[in-house]
Amino acid sequence: MKFSVKLEEIAKAIEEMRIRGATPIARAAAEALIIEAEESRASTPDEFIKEMDGAARRLLSTRPTAVSLPNAVRFIMFRVLSAYRRGAGLEDLRKISIEAGREFLRRVDEAKKVIAKIGSKRIVDGDIILTHCNSSAVIAILTEAKRQGKDIKVIATETRPKFQGRLTAMQLAEAGIPVTLIVDSAARFFMKKVDKVFVGADAVASNGAVVNKIGTSMIALAAKEARVRVFVAAETYKFSPETIIGELIKIEERSPDEVVSKEFLERYPLVSVRNPSFDVTPPDYIDLIITEKGIIPPQAAYLIIQSEISEVGYDDYMRYTTYLEES
Ligand code: RI2
Numbered sequence: 001m002k003f004s005v006k007l008e009e010i011a012k013a014i015e016e017m018r019i020r021g022a023t024p025i026a027r028a029a030a031e032a033l034i035i036e037a038e039e040s041r042a043s044t045p046d047e048f049i050k051e052m053d054g055a056a057r058r059l060l061s062t063r064p065t066a067v068s069l070p071n072a073v074r075f076i077m078f079r080v081l082s083a084y085r086r087g088a089g090l091e092d093l094r095k096i097s098i099e100a101g102r103e104f105l106r107r108v109d110e111a112k113k114v115i116a117k118i119g120s121k122r123i124v125d126g127d128i129i130l131t132h133c134n135s136s137a138v139i140a141i142l143t144e145a146k147r148q149g150k151d152i153k154v155i156a157t158e159t160r161p162k163f164q165g166r167l168t169a170m171q172l173a174e175a176g177i178p179v180t181l182i183v184d185s186a187a188r189f190f191m192k193k194v195d196k197v198f199v200g201a202d203a204v205a206s207n208g209a210v211v212n213k214i215g216t217s218m219i220a221l222a223a224k225e226a227r228v229r230v231f232v233a234a235e236t237y238k239f240s241p242e243t244i245i246g247e248l249i250k251i252e253e254r255s256p257d258e259v260v261s262k263e264f265l266e267r268y269p270l271v272s273v274r275n276p277s278f279d280v281t282p283p284d285y286i287d288l289i290i291t292e293k294g295i296i297p298p299q300a301a302y303l304i305i306q307s308e309i310s311e312v313g314y315d316d317y318m319r320y321t322t323y324l325e326e327s
Helices: 005-015 022-039 045-060 068-085 090-120 136-147 164-174 184-193 216-225 241-245 262-267 298-312 314-326
Strands: 128-131 153-157 179-182 196-199 210-213 229-233 278-281 288-291 294-296
Touching (some): 005 022, 005 045, 022 090, 022 136, 045 090, 090 136, 090 229, 090 288, 128 136, 128 184, 136 164, 136 196, 136 229, 153 164, 153 184, 164 179, 184 216, 210 216, 216 229, 216 278, 241 298, 288 298, 294 298
Parallel strands (some): 128 153, 153 179, 196 229, 229 288
Antiparallel strands (some): 210 278
């Protein structure tokens, strides 16, 4: 076996969406790599790297769209691989992996707090806010606004086919925020009553396009028509470095079983089902992106990616991806 049973369990949970949401997925990946390093029985640096690499690849194979996942893996693996190339010993490699994982988790938690603070400033007393799917970043912003004493109401789409909108409704209700749950196709019907749209992101491209739960782009379209502003809450680790060299973000397509039963499809062989999990909202339909580094217009996404990369240097940042492609 190339990696541990525990890592396989986490990978399966991500695949089956028992762990879901771009940030929880990234956190789980970092935690999985920490556990792998802590519990590794490798007896040489080569063995250790092989095991960590196997673990990283398994995690990367789980869900293709949320860029937070490869960014988490890359954050840890390029540090480990750089140390390996410098000739670090087994215990140093283990320590570096664990420390890098913990550092990533610290950044994630800090980013969430800062985004909640910055985002909540955009909400005023009496706002009716529409949200789609279940974004932990958006929930953090809304609950922070409530904590500040702002009287807000939320309209939450149920988010077919997995109904993550019900989670949103539950979480907001628990925070004391009144929520109206609507079917996805009612978004335009209610848009006249909405003051602001807040959604999360699974990935942000260098041109400011936002990849988020399927249906987001239709909501953004309806919001533009109704002159309602659209805010996207996205930590900087959701920005895709590959998009600056023209790579496209892969849109996950999930099983038809999430939409209709197997029996239905067997009974009607002429019926097929398509189930893309995400869509792309062009930058023209987004007013602002809220990151932990500040609020930016979508057109400034390129600068966020550049500053992320320049923290460590482009070559190092890309090294792990290149490494994967080479081997
Ligand atoms: P946070 C989710 O994807 C939704 O699309 C949500 O908007 C996005 O991740 C961001 O979530 P899925 O895993 O990182 O439900 O803000 O397919 O929690």
